[in-house]
Amino acid sequence: MKIILPREELRPYVRYYWMLESEEPFSVLTFPIGCPQIIFHRKSPLYIPELKSFQNTFTISGQVNFPAHIQSDGNLDMIVAVFYPHTVGMFIGTPPSAFYNQEISGYDIENQQLNDVAARIFDSTSGDEPIGILERWLLTRINSNLNLRRIASSIGELMRTPSVSVNILADKACLSRKQYERVFREQVGMNPKEYARVVRFQKAMRMLQCGSRDYACIAHHCGYADQSHFIRDFKAMNGHTPKSLIDHCAPYSDLFTCPV
Template sequence: MIQEDFIFYKPCRELQPYVRYYWVFKSNQPLNTLTFPIGCPQIIFHKQTPLYIPELGISQSEFTVSGQVNYHSHLYANGNVEMIVVVFQPYTLKAFLNLPISLLHNQEVSGYDLENKHLKQLAAQILNCENTNLCITIIEQWLLSQIADALTSKTAYNIQRITAAIKQLFAMPATPVTELASVACLGKKQFERMFNELVGANPKEYARIVRFQKSLKLLQHCSEDANQAQLAYQCGYADQSHFIREFKQFSGYTPLSLLNVCKPYSDLFNNPT
């Protein structure tokens, strides 16, 4: 019998500034799906078959930490998939891992390699727990216990600075780095260093991901005869050719050809919960 479930969970109120949502996927069918840069780091628990990523030539660990990526990829599995994923705000994973997120850039890292005993204990609990709702509760309890320490450190203050810059970037993806630094009340070099440490990509690269995700959001409601020049302008691209070139780099398709392959969806500009 074919079984496939996709469920989203909303984080508790205390964690909403740090965690966007959790999602759970279960399937007994072969999986072959295209994925794009979403602009948010993730922690992934595979309770059955981990996913294979041919572009990297690797399978994810049963316990994976995924940093910011700037490429599209395929995800494969032969069946028997059961995964629980924590999707963080773009700038908050450092508060829980206590390491520069720039180290995870374009990486699918095994959580067992991070030398974080508390994180490994969490993985052991989740991978041995058969109740999905209880798994989410365990994850939330762990996150709350970790954030208590982070809130007393300078990390919390730095997060506030970068949060302000990210909000500006979401509103106007073409905002210059010097202006973003001013919003964060930092010098340009200091801002770039802090941004990279918290977000896991430099400001210019992350702005490209934001523009791409914003274009996906607009394409969700467009037809094949959409005005690409207008889409380019709305998303902060210099011109239509710039839009098409960068879109193809991140997705493997031109904006309109993607409409024939799948239904565009923006992970960054939608809240599935």
């Protein structure tokens, strides 16, 4: 896998890109990472058993609250853009709430410019050319606004303190709770309380990744009510208790880890 950082102008909105070519079949368990993605498959798309479907050659992956396996037949060549939790809607012109817990075909949102970008990526032949094609289009779509900045600040607060109340987040955003929940859901793709569950899970994964095995300590630092709440919610997000996950694979938090 090759990881590529976006150019400076895009770094407030795009976390990173990754490219993967593989001739080996595989099946991997994935978890809610809290970040939407745009995916281009230049060969065989991945199969998602939980959704009983293949990804489209051009897929937009939304916020999810469940674990899923991804399966490749070994004929893989994919390019993925990973966005911050609240930014993908600005680029595609469709609120992420429209594809909550879904992976949709990018063609379904009927964005002709983005369709043209996909066509050029599929026709590209050299190295990092697909990333350059995508970035040139993304740069034309930057349109930051007050609500985007409000939600960006909220995401930062949630990552620091996942137990923070929605009322406090709404007050800091200078919005009523009802307005705040609406704006948050439109930009992030799920409501604040549900997204906080993803953040708590990812923060717990980070502590496990860093070697912590003190579940009471993890529960406290990640905003769970107690150790039982932590283990129950953790299993709902990935199908494993913390101990069984460690036996299954090395814990890794995408949301709290910079891959480059």
